[in-house]
Amino acid sequence: MFRAEVEQLEDRLIVRLSEGASQALPSRGQVAVTGTVDGQEIATVIEPDGRRGHWIAVDRLGLDLAAGVWVTLELTPTRQWPEPEVPVDLSTALAEASDVAQTWSDITPMARWEWVRWISATKNEQTRERRIEVGLSKLRSGKRRPCCFDLASCTDPELSRNGKLLGLS
Numbered sequence: 001m002f003r004a005e006v007e008q009l010e011d012r013l014i015v016r017l018s019e020g021a022s023q024a025l026p027s028r029g030q031v032a033v034t035g036t037v038d039g040q041e042i043a044t045v046i047e048p049d050g051r052r053g054h055w056i057a058v059d060r061l062g063l064d065l066a067a068g069v070w071v072t073l074e075l076t077p078t079r080q081w082p083e084p085e086v087p088v089d090l091s092t093a094l095a096e097a098s099d100v101a102q103t104w105s106d107i108t109p110m111a112r113w114e115w116v117r118w119i120s121a122t123k124n125e126q127t128r129e130r131r132i133e134v135g136l137s138k139l140r141s142g143k144r145r146p147c148c149f150d151l152a153s154c155t156d157p158e159l160s161r162n163g164k165l166l167g168l169s
Helices: 019-023 088-096 098-106 109-120 125-140
Strands: 002-009 012-016 031-037 040-048 054-057 070-077
Touching (some): 088 098, 088 125, 098 125
Antiparallel strands (some): 002 012, 002 070, 012 054, 031 070, 040 054
16 A cells, blocks of 8 residues: 555646555556555556556546545556457447457457557557558457567557656656
């Protein structure tokens, strides 16, 4: 258990994990966790900060929090990854590609997180469209993972650049 301050980074609310909390995790990359934030149960994926630490996107947890508020977190790593939020463009492409539906439903939630992150890890619209096309092709050929996915460097493109959380020097 640890306390941390809710921070605003760009237009998002995050909490950086304490050094001890990050060191206790089994990976320097993304880690699925369950636990509580101020007593409210959560299941999410913690992001790497590119400096051997981690952060959590509290704005995506449905909690009523604001920047500057201190919260108490209790987090436990789990092998049970929550389902990712699939972006509209990928969801539409998957719905239109009925031949990949079985493969998509057969892969693990962690693998679906990897596909979503790989496709979303670019802000360039043409690159994103190409990744969706390539992703569907890979799924059609039976591939269950997008690539040599690195959970420590394929980070949230809204808040990270080159694998490092914005605002870190």
